[in-house]
Amino acid sequence: MEKVLHVQALTKQYRNGRGVEDVCFDVYKGDVYGLFGPNGAGKTTVLKVITGLCIADKGTVQLFGHRIRDQFETAMERVSAVIETAIAYDYMSGAENLRLVSRFYPDLPKGRIDEVLEQVGLTSYQYEKVSQYSLGMKQRLALAASLLSHPRLLIWDEPTNGLDIEGMVEVRRLIQRLAREQEITFLISSHMIHEMEQICNRVGFIYKGKLFRQGNLKELLNDHQTLEQIYLNEIQGIKEGNPDASYLRQSVE
Numbered sequence: 562m563e564k565v566l567h568v569q570a571l572t573k574q575y576r577n578g579r580g581v582e583d584v585c586f587d588v589y590k591g592d593v594y595g596l597f598g599p600n601g602a603g604k605t606t607v608l609k610v611i612t613g614l615c616i617a618d619k620g621t622v623q624l625f626g627h628r629i630r631d632q633f634e635t636a637m638e639r640v641s642a643v644i645e646t647a648i649a650y651d652y653m654s655g656a657e658n659l660r661l662v663s664r665f666y667p668d669l670p671k672g673r674i675d676e677v678l679e680q681v682g683l684t685s686y687q688y689e690k691v692s693q694y695s696l697g698m699k700q701r702l703a704l705a706a707s708l709l710s711h712p713r714l715l716i717w718d719e720p721t722n723g724l725d726i727e728g729m730v731e732v733r734r735l736i737q738r739l740a741r742e743q744e745i746t747f748l749i750s751s752h753m754i755h756e757m758e759q760i761c762n763r764v765g766f767i768y769k770g771k772l773f774r775q776g777n778l779k780e781l782l783n784d785h786q787t788l789e790q791i792y793l794n795e796i797q798g799i800k801e802g803n804p805d806a807s808y809l810r811q812s813v814e
Protein backbone atom coordinates (compact mmCIF):
# COMPACT_ATOMS: atom_id res chain seq x y z
CA MET A 562 0.00 0.00 0.00
CA GLU A 563 1.39 3.40 -0.97
CA LYS A 564 2.34 5.57 1.97
CA VAL A 565 1.06 9.06 1.26
CA LEU A 566 2.10 10.68 4.53
CA HIS A 567 4.66 9.66 7.10
CA VAL A 568 4.89 11.58 10.36
CA GLN A 569 7.66 10.55 12.72
CA ALA A 570 8.36 11.89 16.22
CA LEU A 571 6.93 15.30 15.41
CA THR A 572 7.36 17.86 18.17
CA LYS A 573 6.34 21.49 18.09
CA GLN A 574 6.36 23.59 21.22
CA TYR A 575 5.05 27.16 21.24
CA ARG A 576 6.67 29.79 23.45
CA ASN A 577 3.95 29.23 26.07
CA GLY A 578 5.07 25.59 26.38
CA ARG A 579 2.00 24.16 24.65
CA GLY A 580 2.00 22.30 21.35
CA VAL A 581 2.49 18.68 20.34
CA GLU A 582 5.06 16.06 21.29
CA ASP A 583 6.43 12.98 19.61
CA VAL A 584 3.51 12.49 17.24
CA CYS A 585 3.83 9.50 14.88
CA PHE A 586 1.37 8.26 12.28
CA ASP A 587 1.09 7.18 8.66
CA VAL A 588 -1.61 7.76 6.08
CA TYR A 589 -1.98 5.34 3.16
CA LYS A 590 -3.46 5.84 -0.27
CA GLY A 591 -7.25 5.63 -0.12
CA ASP A 592 -7.49 6.41 3.59
CA VAL A 593 -9.86 8.86 5.14
CA TYR A 594 -7.71 9.33 8.23
CA GLY A 595 -9.21 11.26 11.12
CA LEU A 596 -7.26 13.04 13.83
CA PHE A 597 -9.61 13.22 16.78
CA GLY A 598 -9.15 15.23 19.94
CA PRO A 599 -10.80 17.85 22.15
CA ASN A 600 -10.29 21.59 21.68
CA GLY A 601 -6.67 22.51 22.14
CA ALA A 602 -5.40 18.94 21.84
CA GLY A 603 -2.99 19.83 19.03
CA LYS A 604 -4.76 18.75 15.84
CA THR A 605 -4.34 22.03 13.97
CA THR A 606 -0.71 22.25 15.02
CA VAL A 607 -0.02 18.83 13.50
CA LEU A 608 -1.77 19.80 10.26
CA LYS A 609 0.04 23.13 10.13
CA VAL A 610 3.43 21.47 10.47
CA ILE A 611 2.56 18.92 7.78
CA THR A 612 1.63 21.70 5.35
CA GLY A 613 4.54 23.97 6.19
CA LEU A 614 2.43 26.64 7.89
CA CYS A 615 4.60 26.23 10.96
CA ILE A 616 7.96 24.61 11.49
CA ALA A 617 8.52 21.63 13.77
CA ASP A 618 11.20 21.65 16.46
CA LYS A 619 11.88 17.97 15.88
CA GLY A 620 10.70 15.08 13.78
CA THR A 621 10.15 14.13 10.17
CA VAL A 622 7.26 14.68 7.80
CA GLN A 623 7.27 12.98 4.41
CA LEU A 624 4.61 13.51 1.75
CA PHE A 625 4.65 11.00 -1.10
CA GLY A 626 8.14 10.02 0.03
CA HIS A 627 9.55 13.57 0.01
CA ARG A 628 10.68 15.32 3.17
CA ILE A 629 9.01 18.69 3.68
CA ARG A 630 12.12 20.03 5.40
CA ASP A 631 14.32 19.99 2.33
CA GLN A 632 12.00 19.03 -0.56
CA PHE A 633 9.01 21.16 0.29
CA GLU A 634 7.77 22.02 -3.21
CA THR A 635 7.99 18.46 -4.52
CA ALA A 636 6.43 17.13 -1.32
CA MET A 637 3.47 19.51 -1.60
CA GLU A 638 2.94 19.06 -5.33
CA ARG A 639 -0.06 16.76 -4.93
CA VAL A 640 -1.37 18.13 -1.63
CA SER A 641 -4.11 20.67 -0.88
CA ALA A 642 -5.11 21.95 2.51
CA VAL A 643 -8.07 23.75 4.05
CA ILE A 644 -6.83 25.01 7.40
CA GLU A 645 -8.43 27.84 9.38
CA THR A 646 -10.37 28.80 6.26
CA ALA A 647 -12.46 31.79 5.22
CA ILE A 648 -10.50 32.27 2.04
CA ALA A 649 -13.50 33.57 0.12
CA TYR A 650 -14.21 37.22 -0.60
CA ASP A 651 -17.79 37.95 0.40
CA TYR A 652 -18.42 40.61 -2.24
CA MET A 653 -17.48 38.28 -5.10
CA SER A 654 -19.38 35.30 -6.46
CA GLY A 655 -18.30 31.71 -5.87
CA ALA A 656 -17.06 31.39 -9.45
CA GLU A 657 -15.12 34.67 -9.23
CA ASN A 658 -13.44 33.48 -6.05
CA LEU A 659 -12.39 30.29 -7.78
CA ARG A 660 -11.07 32.23 -10.77
CA LEU A 661 -8.93 34.22 -8.37
CA VAL A 662 -7.52 31.07 -6.79
CA SER A 663 -6.99 29.49 -10.21
CA ARG A 664 -4.39 32.17 -11.01
CA PHE A 665 -2.03 30.30 -8.70
CA TYR A 666 -2.18 27.36 -11.11
CA PRO A 667 -1.30 28.60 -14.60
CA ASP A 668 -1.55 25.12 -16.13
CA LEU A 669 -5.16 24.43 -15.14
CA PRO A 670 -7.19 23.10 -18.05
CA LYS A 671 -10.12 25.15 -19.27
CA GLY A 672 -13.31 24.03 -17.62
CA ARG A 673 -11.63 22.95 -14.36
CA ILE A 674 -13.59 25.54 -12.38
CA ASP A 675 -16.86 24.17 -13.75
CA GLU A 676 -15.72 20.66 -12.86
CA VAL A 677 -14.98 21.44 -9.22
CA LEU A 678 -18.17 23.48 -8.84
CA GLU A 679 -20.05 20.44 -10.08
CA GLN A 680 -18.16 18.11 -7.73
CA VAL A 681 -19.12 20.14 -4.66
CA GLY A 682 -22.67 20.84 -5.82
CA LEU A 683 -22.35 24.60 -6.25
CA THR A 684 -22.94 24.89 -10.00
CA SER A 685 -26.32 26.55 -9.67
CA TYR A 686 -25.09 28.98 -7.01
CA GLN A 687 -21.83 29.94 -8.70
CA TYR A 688 -22.95 33.47 -9.71
CA GLU A 689 -24.31 34.36 -6.28
CA LYS A 690 -22.22 36.53 -4.02
CA VAL A 691 -20.51 34.57 -1.27
CA SER A 692 -22.13 36.90 1.27
CA GLN A 693 -25.36 35.09 0.44
CA TYR A 694 -23.88 31.62 0.94
CA SER A 695 -24.64 29.53 4.00
CA LEU A 696 -21.72 28.30 6.11
CA GLY A 697 -22.05 24.88 4.48
CA MET A 698 -21.82 26.45 1.01
CA LYS A 699 -18.73 28.39 2.08
CA GLN A 700 -17.17 25.14 3.26
CA ARG A 701 -17.96 23.56 -0.08
CA LEU A 702 -16.47 26.55 -1.90
CA ALA A 703 -13.28 26.17 0.15
CA LEU A 704 -13.24 22.51 -0.81
CA ALA A 705 -13.77 23.42 -4.49
CA ALA A 706 -10.78 25.79 -4.31
CA SER A 707 -8.62 23.08 -2.82
CA LEU A 708 -9.70 20.61 -5.52
CA LEU A 709 -8.66 22.87 -8.39
CA SER A 710 -5.11 21.53 -8.53
CA HIS A 711 -6.17 17.84 -8.62
CA PRO A 712 -4.69 16.98 -5.21
CA ARG A 713 -4.03 13.35 -4.32
CA LEU A 714 -4.04 14.19 -0.59
CA LEU A 715 -6.49 16.66 0.86
CA ILE A 716 -5.89 17.92 4.38
CA TRP A 717 -8.93 19.47 5.98
CA ASP A 718 -9.04 20.93 9.47
CA GLU A 719 -12.47 20.57 11.08
CA PRO A 720 -14.48 20.12 7.85
CA THR A 721 -17.85 20.17 9.59
CA ASN A 722 -17.15 22.77 12.24
CA GLY A 723 -20.13 25.04 12.81
CA LEU A 724 -22.39 23.25 10.37
CA ASP A 725 -25.94 22.16 11.10
CA ILE A 726 -26.93 18.51 10.73
CA GLU A 727 -27.75 18.75 7.04
CA GLY A 728 -24.54 20.63 6.34
CA MET A 729 -22.55 17.98 8.20
CA VAL A 730 -24.18 15.15 6.31
CA GLU A 731 -23.50 16.94 3.00
CA VAL A 732 -19.82 17.46 3.76
CA ARG A 733 -19.50 13.91 5.02
CA ARG A 734 -21.00 12.48 1.83
CA LEU A 735 -18.84 14.75 -0.26
CA ILE A 736 -15.65 13.54 1.39
CA GLN A 737 -16.69 9.93 0.97
CA ARG A 738 -17.64 10.46 -2.67
CA LEU A 739 -14.40 12.25 -3.52
CA ALA A 740 -12.42 9.52 -1.78
CA ARG A 741 -14.24 6.83 -3.75
CA GLU A 742 -14.67 8.42 -7.17
CA GLN A 743 -11.63 10.69 -7.44
CA GLU A 744 -9.37 8.46 -5.33
CA ILE A 745 -8.40 11.36 -3.10
CA THR A 746 -6.83 10.44 0.21
CA PHE A 747 -8.06 12.56 3.12
CA LEU A 748 -6.51 13.64 6.39
CA ILE A 749 -9.13 15.44 8.45
CA SER A 750 -9.43 16.61 12.02
CA SER A 751 -12.42 16.90 14.26
CA HIS A 752 -13.43 17.20 17.88
CA MET A 753 -16.64 15.35 17.08
CA ILE A 754 -16.11 11.67 17.61
CA HIS A 755 -19.34 10.43 16.04
CA GLU A 756 -18.37 12.33 12.95
CA MET A 757 -15.05 10.47 12.79
CA GLU A 758 -16.79 7.16 13.21
CA GLN A 759 -18.96 7.84 10.19
CA ILE A 760 -16.38 9.26 7.81
CA CYS A 761 -13.04 7.64 8.54
CA ASN A 762 -11.51 4.23 7.96
CA ARG A 763 -8.56 5.03 10.26
CA VAL A 764 -8.32 7.32 13.27
CA GLY A 765 -5.74 8.70 15.64
CA PHE A 766 -6.61 10.03 19.09
CA ILE A 767 -4.77 13.10 20.26
CA TYR A 768 -4.90 14.49 23.79
CA LYS A 769 -2.79 17.21 25.35
CA GLY A 770 -0.37 17.24 22.46
CA LYS A 771 0.19 13.48 22.26
CA LEU A 772 -1.20 10.97 19.83
CA PHE A 773 -1.89 8.13 22.23
CA ARG A 774 -3.81 5.61 20.15
CA GLN A 775 -4.54 4.96 16.51
CA GLY A 776 -5.75 2.25 14.22
CA ASN A 777 -8.15 0.89 11.74
CA LEU A 778 -11.70 1.83 12.68
CA LYS A 779 -13.07 -1.70 12.27
CA GLU A 780 -10.30 -3.19 14.38
CA LEU A 781 -10.73 -0.55 17.08
CA LEU A 782 -14.43 -1.29 17.17
CA ASN A 783 -13.85 -5.05 17.56
CA ASP A 784 -13.53 -4.68 21.31
CA HIS A 785 -15.69 -1.61 21.90
CA GLN A 786 -19.05 -0.44 20.72
CA THR A 787 -18.06 3.11 19.94
CA LEU A 788 -14.96 5.24 19.48
CA GLU A 789 -16.25 7.41 22.29
CA GLN A 790 -15.95 4.45 24.66
CA ILE A 791 -12.39 3.76 23.59
CA TYR A 792 -11.44 7.41 23.95
CA LEU A 793 -13.02 7.83 27.38
CA ASN A 794 -11.49 4.57 28.65
CA GLU A 795 -8.05 5.64 27.51
CA ILE A 796 -8.36 9.10 29.01
CA GLN A 797 -9.57 7.57 32.26
CA GLY A 798 -6.56 5.22 32.16
CA ILE A 799 -4.23 8.14 31.67
CA LYS A 800 -5.75 10.04 34.57
CA GLU A 801 -5.74 7.04 36.90
CA GLY A 802 -2.22 6.03 36.05
CA ASN A 803 -2.78 3.03 33.82
CA PRO A 804 0.78 1.73 33.26
CA ASP A 805 0.11 1.45 29.53
CA ALA A 806 -0.45 5.16 29.45
CA SER A 807 2.29 6.20 31.84
CA TYR A 808 4.18 8.03 29.14
CA LEU A 809 1.27 10.43 28.92
CA ARG A 810 0.54 11.00 32.58
CA GLN A 811 3.19 13.61 33.09
CA SER A 812 1.40 15.91 30.65
CA VAL A 813 -2.04 15.45 32.15
CA GLU A 814 -3.23 17.64 34.97
Ligand SMILES: Nc1ncnc2c1ncn2[C@@H]1O[C@H](COP(=O)(O)OP(=O)(O)OP(=O)(O)O)[C@@H](O)[C@H]1O
Nearest residue numbers: 575577579580599600601602603604605606607752
Ligand atom coordinates in the same frame (compact mmCIF):
# COMPACT_ATOMS: atom_id res chain seq x y z
N1 LIG B 1 0.38 30.29 17.83
C1 LIG B 1 0.27 29.74 19.03
N2 LIG B 1 0.96 30.25 20.08
C2 LIG B 1 0.89 29.69 21.30
N3 LIG B 1 0.12 28.61 21.61
C3 LIG B 1 -0.59 28.06 20.60
C4 LIG B 1 -0.56 28.60 19.26
N4 LIG B 1 -1.37 27.84 18.48
C5 LIG B 1 -1.89 26.88 19.30
N5 LIG B 1 -1.42 27.01 20.56
C6 LIG B 1 -1.71 26.13 21.71
O1 LIG B 1 -1.28 24.83 21.38
C7 LIG B 1 -2.24 23.85 21.80
C8 LIG B 1 -2.73 23.06 20.59
O2 LIG B 1 -3.51 23.95 19.78
P1 LIG B 1 -4.19 23.47 18.42
O3 LIG B 1 -4.81 24.68 17.79
O4 LIG B 1 -3.22 22.71 17.63
O5 LIG B 1 -5.32 22.49 18.98
P2 LIG B 1 -6.59 21.86 18.25
O6 LIG B 1 -6.63 20.44 18.66
O7 LIG B 1 -6.54 22.14 16.80
O8 LIG B 1 -7.77 22.64 18.94
P3 LIG B 1 -9.13 23.26 18.33
O9 LIG B 1 -10.02 22.09 18.09
O10 LIG B 1 -9.58 24.14 19.45
O11 LIG B 1 -8.74 24.00 17.09
C9 LIG B 1 -3.34 24.62 22.51
O12 LIG B 1 -3.07 24.57 23.88
C10 LIG B 1 -3.20 26.02 21.96
O13 LIG B 1 -3.63 26.98 22.89
